Amino acid sequence: MTDTQALPPVAPEVTARLVAGLSPRLRKRLDAATAKLAARPVSRDGDVYRIALDDETTLELRATGGSVTDVDAIHCGCLLAPGCVHRPAAAGAAPVAAEATGPEDQATDDHPAPEPADPRAAPPTEAPDVPAATPQQLAAAAGLWAAGAAALEAGVDGAGAVVQAELLGAAHVARLAGLPRPAAAAVGVVGRLRAARAADPAYRLADLVEELRELLSTAHGLGRASGPRLAELRGLARRPYLPGGSLRLYGLFSEPVLAASGHAGVVTWTADTEGRLFRVPDVAPGGAERAAGAVERTVRLGDAALTHRRLARAGLVVSGATVSPDGRLGAGAAVRAVQAGGAGWHEPPLDRFWAEPPHRQAARALAAAALPEARRPPGSDLLFLDVTCRRPLRATGGHVLLADCAGVPVRLTVADEDPALAHRDNLRLLAAAPGLRLRVVGRLTPGPRPQLRLLAVGRPPGDEGPVLRLPDPAGRVDLGYDRLQRTDLPTSDATAPGPPALADDEAVPAPIHLLRRRADRAVAAGRRALALPGTAADDLPRLRRAGLATGAWLLAELHRAAADRGRDVFGRLLPADADRFARAWLATASYTESVAHALCAAAWAAGAEEAAREDDAAEVTP
Incomplete structure (x- = not known):
């Protein structure tokens, strides 16, 4: 057939050998041949x-x-x-093959392999006391650093098939040397570079920047780390599954997955009676079409057989469960499970997620982001909030809806821009209903202002104010899969359909965006984009006036590293120092992330303090 x-x-090694x-x-003809x-x-x-x-x-x-x-x-x-x-x-032109999976991850005819193992995860046991990396690992890390620096030097437009093959070759050598975490980061950089060059609508420059920072930071740190830190930087090639006992699970929501590695599917989040989060993945090689249809695929755990859409609103009783450190449920032969009733978001035990104050949730998510990935609790970046829609914002990087959360202005953005998914259309419809009250689940985006990637919405408790009118008995919508209709919106004057007026985005409280913009520009356009004289002259005083003296010095060094080029004995320009530029960029990107996390925590805390002062003033007003 x-x-x-x-x-x-x-x-990866096949592509690297063929290009070599x-x-x-x-x-020189390879990029054109690949596109053709x-x-x-x-x-x-x-x-x-x-x-x-x-x-x-x-x-x-x-x-x-x-x-x-x-x-x-x-x-x-x-x-x-x-x-x-x-x-x-x-x-x-083909997607990059993932490494072989372990026994717990094997696919069957009815149940495809779950999400590929995360090499950055590690078992929750004490790491061995390893004195230092081996010479083979140091050589592999040096190769990864050189390949990542070359990709940064070239930028997206210049990082064609040859640069990508160098990254894939370095990733293969690193995996053979026992460095699965930086190897996975290198493969991730290749996937995002290909998405950028193919104008994939799901591509985000911020994701490429983060993946490249992960690659360079792990490769740079391997030569200086030992003990638990070295084990963390090396990562794991296999995902361990540990006994989880008996679990009573309640479905929360489902979200589509579109990975840079060429994998796609769905992850359904569940919670037990103690408030612990677990996820059931169904991820395999594929694209947006697979992600859009995976919610109707069947989950098979023990004797239970139900779709991901159904699981997100129902429940499971599991015995003999196996659970990975990042909360993934295994489907081994010893696992027994039967379908059970679910719970609404306003009912116990799920209502406890929305009972925690927003600023504490944000602080918890930011604290978890600073931990090694092996020690982050499952779903630590998820926030559960009650919000009121205000207005859409004109902002770069996609659609933004401004909402109020207990006095804190929160920016709600789409989780994925791919038109095959429903995120973008649903956010546009919600933006047309100012005053609408929602109970939401989103993924925290660290930054100087509170921001969330919206994943699911539902009706809040109580009858005050306009709420969604959903036919779903559970009263919730998975924004990546369920498409809202205008009939689902309340018809009050405050939420009448129509094109709302756009509001200009507000000023950033601290000019950290000046650093982020330069780091992003270097990744998008390469070193030459920062080599022009005088490009940072206006930004340095602004950073110093805002108290970001370290940021000003890093920005100046980034531009110096981009522009400085020596000459040979005949006066000819020598190639730029790619190693120096990569080190300057890594320091700038790491500093920007740290400052963004601090500003994010301060913004959530300031909003909570302002709301508390308003409540105190209302109590004393006669």
Whole structure:
């Protein structure tokens, strides 16, 4: 049987070896060949994927076991093969294959493999006292640093197939050396670079910046770390599942997953009677179409068989549960589970999540973000708030809805901009209903102002003020999957449908955006974008006046590292010092993140203090 679909995943070492074997002349043509090949249709016959290059020439990829793991599995029928540009172009156009999974993660016919293991996680046990990294690991870390610095030097436009292959080759060497965490970061950088160059609507520059910072910080720290810190930087290649006993779980919501590694699917969040969060993932290789339809796939745990959409509103009774440190439920043979009733967000035990004051939730999320990822509680970045919609804001980076949360102005943004998902349309509709009261779940975005990526909404308790009129008995909406209709909005004058007036975004309390903008610009456009003289002249005084003297020094050093170039004995310009520029950029990005976290905590706390003062004034007013 023959069907048409995307290319199979290709192992990182395959892409790296194919690109390394190209001549300098063909390397210059590789990006154009990759874009041209990606636009051609793909036919599949079993494990064989075929691309017709012309009427007489065919390119074949043999994906034994679901992915291409050998260079000989890519065969081209052109006259220049095997040294042609078509083979590495096909590898560059295909998604990157994930590493092999452990026994707990194996897929079945009815239940695909769950979300790939997070190499940054570690078991909640004491890390071994490792004195230092091995010479092999140090060499692998140096390769990762050099590849990451080259990607930063080139920027998105310059980080084509050759730069990506260097990252994938370094990732493969790092994985063989026992460094799965930085290797996963390198593969993540490649995925986000490809999304940026393909104009993927789900691409976010902030995600690429964070992934590149993760790669450079782990590669840089490996040469100086020992003991638990070294074990944390190395990460784990396998996700451990530990006994979890018996659990009574209640569904909270489902969210779509679109990973930079080429995986997609859904994660359904549940909670037990003690307020602990657990998640049930269904993630496999695929794109936005798989993420959009995964909510209707069946969850099989023991004797329970229900869709993710149903699980988000129902419950489970599980015995013999196995749980990973990041809260993922295993589906081993010894697990027994039956479907049970769920609970509303305003009913126990789920109502406890909204009982915690917002500023304490934000402080908890920020404190967890500062911990090593292995020690972060599951769902630590989730906030559960009662808000009132105010107005849409004109802001860069996407749609923003300003809401009031106990006196704190909170900016609600979409969790994913991909048009195949419902996030963007739902937020637009909510923005057309000022005064609407909502109970929401969102993911905290650290920054100088309170901001949340909205994941799910529902009706708040009580009958005061306009609320959603939903046909769903649970009274909740998973914003990535359930599409709101205008009939779901109240019809009062305060929430009458129509195009609301946009309000200009407000000024940032501290000019940390000046640093973030430069760090983002370096990633997007490369070192040359910061090498122009005088580009930071106006920003340095503003940072100093705001008390960010360290930030001003880092910004000046970033521009010096971008612009300084020596000359040889004949007066010719030497190449820029990519290592110095990468170190300056990493210091700037890390400082910006730390300051943003501090400003975020202060903003939530200030809003809570202001609300408390207003309550005290109301009590003493006769």
